Amino acid sequence: MSTGTIKKVAGPLVIAEGMRDANMFDVVRVSNQRLIGEIIEMHGDEASIQVYEETSGLGPGEPVESMEVPMSVELGPGLIASIYDGIQRPLDDIMKVSGNSLQRGVEVASLKRDKKWEFVPVANVGDEVEAGDILGTVQETIVVQQKIMVPYGIKGTVKEIKSGEFTVEDVVAVVATEDGDKELTMLQRWPVRKGRPYVKKLPPEKPLVTGQRVVDTFFPIAKGGVAAVPGPFGSGKTVIQHQLAKWAEADIVVYIGCGERGNEMTDVLNEFPELKDPKTGQSLMQRTVLIANTSDMPVAAREASIYTGITIAEYFRDMGYSVALMADSTSRWAEALREMSGRLEEMPGEEGYPAYLGSRLAQFYERAGHVISLGKDQREGALSVIGAVSPPGGDISEPVSQATLRIVKVFWGLDSALAYKRHFPAINWLTSYSLYVDNMADWFNSEVAGDWMEDRQKMMSLLQEEAELDEIVKMVGMDALSPTDRLKMEAARSIREDFLHQNSFHEIDTYTSLRKQYLMMKLVLAFYEEASEALTKGASMQILINMEVRERIGRYKYTLDADIETEYEKILNELHTEIAGAFGKEDF
Incomplete structure (x- = not known):
């Protein structure tokens, strides 16, 4: 184990000498208080260490000890529902040791060592296993089942596998490998700066x-x-x-x-x-x-x-x-x-x-x-x-x-x-x-609706045109716009207020399923397209803008998922009726 002494302290940075045998990114314990740190730079036998705790009171000559392992996290049952600090120390366990104030040099295991978990084996004796294969499962919380996997770098035959309640450090399986028998626990460690491999x-x-x-x-x-x-x-x-x-x-x-x-x-x-x-x-x-x-x-x-x-x-x-x-x-x-x-x-x-x-x-x-x-x-x-x-x-x-x-x-x-x-x-x-939109266009069109991407583009175009028209309105006022442009402004306002605005504290509006989002798009665009057609045939602009159905379209977002289809049909029928009324006749 490489040991050295502090040469200089600059805030969270500590320079230690005599560390020639240490490696980059090794975890170190600094001073007699055993503050945790990590080597981030090496110059000859001098190591620059970033200390993850308060360094006030440290001085030259105090000992530094390398643990000769990189900064790692503990992985296993007990992660879910935990609250950790930045280096995976459980804050609730630290509070039991040191009270409400975070003390220096507290050494607490990331995963509780005394808690027992019900391990249910999936692999059998004699099975050939390799890294990533599932040995067994642990029901960690009501909703999460943790799968205990063979650690990276191990390949062989299952020689023994247990069933029952174990702590994370108890041996739950033995795998016979080319290098001899390996005892496996539910606990794994992984260096944080290295991505976990995949196929x-x-x-x-x-x-x-x-x-x-x-x-x-x-x-x-x-x-x-x-x-x-x-x-x-x-x-x-x-x-x-x-x-x-x-x-x-x-x-x-x-x-x-x-x-x-x-x-x-x-x-x-x-x-x-x-x-x-x-x-x-x-x-x-x-x-x-x-x-x-x-x-x-x-x-x-x-x-x-x-x-x-x-x-x-x-x-x-x-x-x-x-x-x-x-x-x-x-x-x-x-x-x-x-x-x-x-x-x-x-x-x-x-x-x-x-x-x-x-x-x-x-x-x-x-x-x-x-x-x-x-x-x-x-x-x-x-x-x-x-x-x-x-x-x-x-x-x-x-x-x-x-x-x-x-x-x-x-x-x-x-x-x-x-x-x-x-x-x-x-x-x-x-x-x-x-930039994912084009990749996912086929998924939306096949899984939600065939014209999802087309309707999305129509709404985006209306918002873009509204931004351009808004500049004109600011300079010369709304009256300078043609009826067609005014209708575009109204449709874009409907997109902004009825579709894009979402109340995260409303029990229904906080979440909108994709089907409901599609029907909301359809209603907003139906108003614009049918009103545009009516306008070209001589309908009154004022009547079109003030139609009562627009309030129904705005409130559609508060419809329960069970009722969205029937409510959609009702609003659409009401829209047809009111548009026809904008001419003063029913046969439109």
């Missing part, structure tokens, strides 16, 4: 359905896709992430609070256990892992929290689950990178961020994907990543936003002007985009 990455052709209309219809994200949500303070980034955590078609949710305000993280910790999972009726925490690394916690641990979260998410992806990872926010993570880079005296890049900012962001986002996992049964798993970005002053031309946009394929641009108008979700439909 093959699949193309992003299926959407991650979220129930949020502006997302699913206009800017969908694929299963295994990546999205960025940049927006200024107060524009609703956290609410959108909560909505996606609650409603997205994901089996497991990993939520990383990276450098966010403590009170915001407290809201998450209080709300998630109370939120009812709509699919199971259980608490949302029954399928969630939370990583809380607030802005007042040591800055270096913030950098680790992102990797900790995505490694846990990959583990569940390998079981064949669809996992959604929310990172809130990658800007705070980039600030931690900038601080550490400055202390290492590296050459700064744009706005002081390190030159490798873009490549680090890419390494993180590229670990998302829809994959075929290791193992003979060819399980399909998906890991979708949604990263919030908090650009200073809402200016997305800054380096973190720009580096993120070069990597991700979905951009949900939040707009403070929309938020101030009380339009939520405040996603700007003119600046946002999704």
Whole structure:
């Protein structure tokens, strides 16, 4: 074991000498308080260590000890419903040891060692197994069944397999390999900076359905896709992430609070256990892992929290689950990178961020994907990543936003002007985009409706034309527009207020199925198309705009899913009747 002594302390950065035998990214214990850290740079026998705990009081000459293993997470039963800090220390266990204040040098196991889990074997004695094959299952919560897989690098014949209640450290199977017998437990370790292997990455052709209309219809994200949500303070980034955590078609949710305000993280910790999972009726925490690394916690641990979260998410992806990872926010993570880079005296890049900012962001986002996992049964798993970005002053031309946009394929641009108008979700439909739309067009047209993409394009075009007409209205007033253009403005207003505006606190409107989204599109477009036709035949513009049926179209979003088909037909018939009335006769 490599040992050295502290030479210099600069905030969370400690320089230690006598570390020639240590390796990059080794975990180290610093001083007699045994603070946890990681080697991030080597110069001769000097190691630069980022310490994940408060370093005040440390001085030169104190011991440093390398553990000779890279920064790793513990994977196994007990992850779900846990609340960890940035380096996977369970906050509830730390509180039992040190009280409400986080003390330094606390050593707590990430997974509880005394809790017993019911292990149900799937493999049999004599079976040939390899990395990724399922040995058995553990019912971790009411809704999540954890699959205990053969660890990476092990291949052989099952010599012994047990059944019953065991702790994560108890041996549950013995596999005879070329290198001798290997005893396997339910606990695995994996280095956080290394992506977990898989057989093959699949193309992003299926959407991650979220129930949020502006997302699913206009800017969908694929299963295994990546999205960025940049927006200024107060524009609703956290609410959108909560909505996606609650409603997205994901089996497991990993939520990383990276450098966010403590009170915001407290809201998450209080709300998630109370939120009812709509699919199971259980608490949302029954399928969630939370990583809380607030802005007042040591800055270096913030950098680790992102990797900790995505490694846990990959583990569940390998079981064949669809996992959604929310990172809130990658800007705070980039600030931690900038601080550490400055202390290492590296050459700064744009706005002081390190030159490798873009490549680090890419390494993180590229670990998302829809994959075929290791193992003979060819399980399909998906890991979708949604990263919030908090650009200073809402200016997305800054380096973190720009580096993120070069990597991700979905951009949900939040707009403070929309938020101030009380339009939520405040996603700007003119600046946002999704590059997955063309890949998923066939899925939408075959699984939802044949003209889904066509109707979507019609609505997008109306909103685009409204933006152009709005400039004219601002200069010369609404009266300068032709009746056709006024009707376009009205139809676009209907799209904005009736379709895009969604109340996340309304028990029905908070989630909209794809079928209902399609029927809502149809109603809004039916009003525009039939009114346009009536207008060319001489109908009164004023009567068309003030038709009572428009109120019914607006309130259709509050219709229960069981009634959407009958209500749709009623509104459509009412629309025909009222349009005919705009001529003063019934035979239109």
